[in-house]
Amino acid sequence: MSMMKNYVVETIRKAQMVQLLANGKRLDERALDQPRELKIETGVIPKANGSARVTLGNTEVIAGVKIATGIPFPDTPDKGILMVNAEILPMSSPYAEAGPPSEDAIELARVTDRGIRESEMVDMGKLSLIPGKTVIAVFVDCNVMNVDGNLFDATSYAVVSALRTAKMKKYVIKDDKVEATDELIPVPVETTPVSVTIARIGDRLVVDPNAEEEASMDMRITITTDDNGNICASQKGEASTITPEQVLQAADVSIKVGKAIRAQIIEATK
Amino acid sequence: MSMMKNYVVETIRKAQMVQLLANGKRLDERALDQPRELKIETGVIPKANGSARVTLGNTEVIAGVKIATGIPFPDTPDKGILMVNAEILPMSSPYAEAGPPSEDAIELARVTDRGIRESEMVDMGKLSLIPGKTVIAVFVDCNVMNVDGNLFDATSYAVVSALRTAKMKKYVIKDDKVEATDELIPVPVETTPVSVTIARIGDRLVVDPNAEEEASMDMRITITTDDNGNICASQKGEASTITPEQVLQAADVSIKVGKAIRAQIIEATK
Amino acid sequence: MSMMKNYVVETIRKAQMVQLLANGKRLDERALDQPRELKIETGVIPKANGSARVTLGNTEVIAGVKIATGIPFPDTPDKGILMVNAEILPMSSPYAEAGPPSEDAIELARVTDRGIRESEMVDMGKLSLIPGKTVIAVFVDCNVMNVDGNLFDATSYAVVSALRTAKMKKYVIKDDKVEATDELIPVPVETTPVSVTIARIGDRLVVDPNAEEEASMDMRITITTDDNGNICASQKGEASTITPEQVLQAADVSIKVGKAIRAQIIEATK
């Protein structure tokens, strides 16, 4: 009975959503290109070298940065190591499950990682200490605490905010050995990549879909831009297609919306 | 049919057990604080550095010690390594299964480990060879061969007996290098921790429950004591509670019963 | 309906097969001791150090060799490392599955490995660079692409052909350090082991069973011989038995058939 009722409610909501969208409106009264309220709190995990708690509407992600020395990869002997990992906690939604990372969690981590890496946010060359032997390794782990759509952007903002505020030990080289000093310095950040995710519902593109909108969307595209408004990463999602025109339209929206969000992230992480 | 018969038999046995316990008696005629017959055979696995086969009633456990040199953990550079592991073999009971260690096997290993570690049975400082670089690593693996209740105590007695009789190579340091000599010396044992497990059936506490008693128990508590009768580890088990009075009562029982068992272990492992 | 039809067809085919075999004939008109057409193509994976694509009838296997330097096993400090691995790709048959290697894939890899290793095909002593420190490690990975019976022989021929044509860097020792030169030299091959698999259907032994024959066989035996016609590995398979006479008969068949196949492999890998 109650499931039937839910189903009816859901069908009505969806019809309502599509009708509203035809008039350029959304159920939660946002404009089509308007993201939900973004809140950023940094330093929430003092034991981490950097951390941030981000809420994007009701979607909540906590990112923590851990920094240590490590051995460089053989093909990049003079570059540091950056790894972004994400777990969609079982507490985050009735559909999430405990266990090894799902396909969705792996995609989330890799797309987030790509936005950071490809924008060259962190100057990896500056993380090299003794080329081929010792570099600085930066691990960013993300806990998705609550799911209400658009994990990609919330996770990306959390990682960027955590990295922008992370402090690491200053290392010096003495007699070919790496020594940690007591001085704390920031991670060498060069740009602030901003991910913007756009969903297509019916034939309309909407920015920052919430869970209800995601349930009705048939396509998702995430586009990340850097300080110069250049596009540095993208990922089309869902088992469906997008037209070439919509890709270019999404790019323009991402550049525009990204600019405003970047200002907000920079403000919150000064 | 046969299952129904078993169910009837079981219900009758349980009623009988509770009635007997009310009169301070057990189905197998033991006193409430009387453990089953304990047999300890050492040196059963000559290829191991130490070993013991313990039977506690029909519960049977074989423990084997392997000793090698290793690298110390970063936070304890001047201490050796001790690891206790346990497998509840699929042959040990109709309910055990092959596969990765179950939650029960992990708890069994960790509680056994805790009794050994916290009592400081093995002087870990004496297992250090070159601080920060080389230490002696002691692995104790336990095979639960047959399950008839109270794995905690049987496993603990097997580990303690194996360690008490283990022989390791004497190592010497030459030119900053560790060299093994032909001399065999005992593992530096400082005390003999004894685990005593107590079950509550109805409102009675009984020592060393067998499988039939475990099926009727609603609470289990394991308390480990050292040579001085000090309490060095404990674990309450089962999804149920114990009263504070019962905890203290169990502590007293554990000290008393532990003393007798310790004498028996020492005798068997001289 | 279609399954029933298949079942009927299968039963008729099988009856036909057994009747034919009684007259020394096979459904595909081969003689009992006649393997299917063997095709060997080498160098199919230029990025590998050696490679071969083998088809034995419709069974197809691709083997690729990767060679690198490594640390020797402690018990063979002056010998190189050889590892043979096999994956039965999910695309290879409707019955194969994705996931960790099945029992069948593990047996396939180990039996193939054994034939190479026990025949001493590769002179492992010549793969030692600095005893106890650096040796050459040879990895052979096999992809079973299509299954039509007798994976053992097809996989073995692919591995042998890939190894016979593999080229590795010549290494020199300078100041106790291993240096790779630009010169490419062959892997030190000493003999050419040939695996011959024989199935028993009814009371007849047939060489190189195809999938249809395997479905009707009740026993399988694989015997590997070297250049001198010596027997260097064997594996009886399937949950059934073989008579001692059949073992000896199979040995003779393997020596005879193996000789012809060896000539073909050597010709194809010159």
Added chain:
Amino acid sequence: MKKLWEGAQLAGSKRKLIDENGIRLDGRKWNELRPIKLQVGVMKNADGSAYIEWGKNKIMAAVYGPKEVHPKHQVLPDRALLRCRYHMAPFSVDERKNPAPSRREIEISKVIREALVPAVVVEDYPRTAIEVWVEVLQSDGGSRVAGITAASLALADAGINMRDLVVGCSCGLIGEQVVSDLDDTEDKEGNGDMPVAIMPNLGQVGLLQVDGVYTRENFQKAFELAIEKGKEIYLMQREALTRRFFGGEAQTTEVEEGAE
């Protein structure tokens, strides 16, 4: 008081964990608690949730259920199946922790579950599952008892029928001195840790684990202290629930330990 200090010395601690005046490194007396903050109803999706800060512990607990059981063969015909996962975020400890569950986390998940089940009226929810997720965002001494304390609030917040709340506190030893509520340093460099969880109104103990070497006397003293402190924290739990259900917005219950 000298005795305390000697005890700490004898145990080989590198630092004096308690000074000549019986004051601990963070300024607490032997029987004081670290600051505790509790918030109930903080997660949007979960059926119930609670957040606890206890010393440097930052722990989120969330509950889903009663819900359908998957896989089916785990269904209990006469009661709810309670699942529990205690998990540490990779950034929660000094050195990054592998996100896969460790043996330690598997054991703690088990003892937390065993402490919570007796408080839940599981027979009211036959054939269902109740899931309790405890996520340690930052870890300090006593994270398992903090997790239990939050988890039982999350169960209450989810409207699950309960016989009592469950509340935990860990006491232990510095040298031969019994102390309450060890922090990370005291846990590592001290001489014993005894996490205890109780159902305060029913006078029952649901979790008891012991590390260290206790005389019979100290064992009892530490155990009884843990119960006593648990009862104090229970008052904070009640306060937090009251604010949740009668105080409108989810609010923080922050009770600083008064003088003893």
Added chain:
Amino acid sequence: MKKLWEGAQLAGSKRKLIDENGIRLDGRKWNELRPIKLQVGVMKNADGSAYIEWGKNKIMAAVYGPKEVHPKHQVLPDRALLRCRYHMAPFSVDERKNPAPSRREIEISKVIREALVPAVVVEDYPRTAIEVWVEVLQSDGGSRVAGITAASLALADAGINMRDLVVGCSCGLIGEQVVSDLDDTEDKEGNGDMPVAIMPNLGQVGLLQVDGVYTRENFQKAFELAIEKGKEIYLMQREALTRRFFGGEAQTTEVEEGAE
């Protein structure tokens, strides 16, 4: 043309990936494809299959289905379940790859599936599974788009009803120069890679991923170039299918890129 060369320099490439005359290391112009060979119907057991060689990529795709779904609970009542695995053979790359699926392979399997599903008339096969296996035998730049290109041929070869073929091409950046179809070296030492998969007749994009830093203008240029080149490869797909179904024996379609 000088600009191109400077661009490549600025990006810190060790080699000049494009010379003063706009010619790439392998002799191609900025908008040329590497040689592509296609064969359909090459595997005996699979219901459909296709083999592609594209530059140094050597990739086999095979399809099984529609078939029964196991485990049952994954059945989709109104359409087929499409499974997809993109996997690299251990010998396919310079350094031996562990055969267990990496995170990269899991992600690529997902995006390939999401690019193929819209092309399959999944509603024609309710309650069944269609399995697509993509095995990279030798890897070069663009293996995922090559895999998609082969996989959609394998689906067609299996007789699965399709709305359109799916065809992919990857374009990208060397310095600030947009180039088509990056090979392994250009992918690693160049400045951006943008794999795109399209349904050419329906004018739809099924896969889009972007690496690198693109101005808005270059983004559009690379994206549109990928679509244009995809349409060229589609002609090769058609040719390969025609040979498969009307040319008797499975034959190789080998189309070398002409001058632009």
Added chain:
Amino acid sequence: MKKLWEGAQLAGSKRKLIDENGIRLDGRKWNELRPIKLQVGVMKNADGSAYIEWGKNKIMAAVYGPKEVHPKHQVLPDRALLRCRYHMAPFSVDERKNPAPSRREIEISKVIREALVPAVVVEDYPRTAIEVWVEVLQSDGGSRVAGITAASLALADAGINMRDLVVGCSCGLIGEQVVSDLDDTEDKEGNGDMPVAIMPNLGQVGLLQVDGVYTRENFQKAFELAIEKGKEIYLMQREALTRRFFGGEAQTTEVEEGAE
């Protein structure tokens, strides 16, 4: 006899495994067995069990069943499903073994199962599972044949209908000399190992594996020797079963090899 010694030398053995008089390191002649002890019915819970000491091998085999099959989809409608696990205790070998099953253990489990199934009247137990657990407590040469020998006794002890017992023996080469029943040292430093399992009354071979390089003549000699020695051990199996069922208490059958 000189020939033997040369053979051992040629093969690069560090020690002479056989001396000038044809005597092996442990004093055995070429065709002697190590001491074997058998005990049937030693485990309390298992439906059947047997313990074997063979040289330094110490192996326990236990059988459960016929029992219900889980998961259901593995049910065989017309016969019993026989499961088998050969497992080595971590302390069973010189260097501690990881308790997770190795590829070697998985293969040996398979060949042991394939040697046992033909001896079990599986069609008498349709839709059931029979589980055979072989645990190597201490390992020496020939542990798989020792395991089979014990496992078939455990099956008999469980009252499972059998066509014959299964008994194994491993023969092999030291240099060019065929020898019976290699111990660990001979297995590692010798020149070949050939484990064979037979059903002695039915004259059938259920397991045959070969390592080493054998002339056709030596192959036959070693194989026939393994069968001959297997038949000797079969007498010990019968003796052990007789004691089990007619001799009251579980007793040890200990047969020392006489002169040949």
